[in-house]
Amino acid sequence: MRLTYRGASTAYELPTIDMLEGDIGGTYRGQPWRLRYPRHIPEVQPIAELKYRGVPYGTGNPAQADARVPPPASPWHPAPFIPKSRKTLFSETAKIHRANLYHNLERRMQAAKARGDKKLLQLLESEFQQLAC
Numbered sequence: 001m002r003l004t005y006r007g008a009s010t011a012y013e014l015p016t017i018d019m020l021e022g023d024i025g026g027t028y029r030g031q032p033w034r035l036r037y038p039r040h041i042p043e044v045q046p047i048a049e050l051k052y053r054g055v056p057y058g059t060g061n062p063a064q065a066d067a068r069v070p071p072p073a074s075p076w077h078p079a080p081f082i083p084k085s086r087k088t089l090f091s092e093t094a095k096i097h098r099a100n101l102y103h104n105l106e107r108r109m110q111a112a113k114a115r116g117d118k119k120l121l122q123l124l125e126s127e128f129q130q131l132a133c
Helices: 084-115 118-132
Strands: 002-005 008-011 019-028 031-038 046-052 055-060
Touching: 084 118
Parallel strands: none
Antiparallel strands: 002 008, 019 031, 046 055
């Protein structure tokens, strides 16, 4: 391909991308199609097994991803275990998060007391009781 910018002309060759054909596909306006995946894009490997409202999901680190393989039958592979250091890291992070919530709530309660806003103070106290559970 020949490109020109402000009179300077260059030749550009598009890189060829090795593609894998996936299982997902269909027909659009009478033409069949299949979802294709580049072979070289890394797949994020899960670090932690988490659950939100009963739905499991995982977190990953793209720096530790290995080469892309054909898409698996399930959208994510659970990690067999979490190393102790990661478990302690997550629990420490949760403790720090809870301490920050308490600190922010106490600061907001002091500001409400200083303004004399009793309605806001009642709301913050109920929030404090919910946080203490």
